[in-house]
Amino acid sequence: AQSVSQHNHHVILSEAASLELGCNYSYGGTVNLFWYVQYPGQHLQLLLKYFSGDPLVKGIKGFEAEFIKSKFSFNLRKPSVQWSDTAEYFCAVKGYGGSQGNLIFGKGTKLSVKP
Amino acid sequence: DSGVTQTPKHLITATGQRVTLRCSPRSGDLSVYWYQQSLDQGLQFLIQYYNGEERAKGNILERFSAQQFPDLHSELNLSSLELGDSALYFCASSGGGGDYGYTFGSGTRLTVV
Numbered sequence: 001a002q003s004v005s006q007h008n009h010h011v012i013l014s015e016a017a018s019l020e021l022g023c024n025y026s027y028g029g030t031v032n033l034f035w036y037v038q039y040p041g042q043h044l045q046l047l048l049k050y051f052s053g054d055p056l057v058k059g060i061k062g063f064e065a066e067f068i069k070s071k072f073s074f075n076l077r078k079p080s081v082q083w084s085d086t087a088e089y090f091c092a093v094k095g096y097g098g099s100q101g102n103l104i105f106g107k108g109t110k111l112s113v114k115p
Numbered sequence: 116d117s118g119v120t121q122t123p124k125h126l127i128t129a130t131g132q133r134v135t136l137r138c139s140p141r142s143g144d145l146s147v148y149w150y151q152q153s154l155d156q157g158l159q160f161l162i163q164y165y166n167g168e169e170r171a172k173g174n175i176l177e178r179f180s181a182q183q184f185p186d187l188h189s190e191l192n193l194s195s196l197e198l199g200d201s202a203l204y205f206c207a208s209s210g211g212g213g214d215y216g217y218t219f220g221s222g223t224r225l226t227v228v
Contacts, residue, residue, distance in 0.1 A: 102160050102213070105157060108158070
């Protein structure tokens with residue numbers, strides 16, 4: 001069965017620190033990978049996505065993620081976080097192809113950035 | 116505004132009652148998905164509809180049901196409510212099979228007392 005693991009439940013950083021959030025997935029086929037962000041009291045918004053090609057993908061607000069197929073990982077990074085990045089971050093995986101399952105989410109990582 | 120509209124935003128009801136949550140997908144999207152978000156379970160996929168037909172089922176309880184109408188809006192019906200059903204219920208929509216990701220609504224926060 002498909003599953004997504006996010007290793008950190010809560011990460012606390014100071015502004016300007018670098019961020020890396022871990023994500024590993026389990027799926028026996030080609031996948032599409034996503035990171036979503038949920039700001040306090042808001043809906044989930046797509047940060048970035050990977051389908052194929054360059055394993056380093058860039059998203060909005062300076063975020064990027066690297067797909068490492070051999071490690072089944074899709075870690076999210078940002079060189080310098082801001083207080084406004086305080087939010088919950090969700091990694092998600094979907095089997096490639098319209099009929100291949102649905103978006104499966106990890107349990108999320110809460111990021112708190114201290115000003 | 117994501118384009119996916121959910122009503123109501125908040126709902127407080129008593130155990131044993133029945134409620135209906137409503138979702139209007141983004142214009143042009145044929146697929147609607149329902150998710151339940153709780154502190155202990157995270158985001159759990161409940162059910163998907165595509166152009167009026169049920170496409171996939173996830174961890175949806177028998178007390179819960181959904182449908183998608185000809186105008187593509189969807190309703191999630193929750194009955195015989197229990198305290199443990201208190202959660203955020205999100206609707207999402209996508210074009211086609213959703214390979215490019217889903218667009219989420221703002222959710223309905225259900226509190227069962």
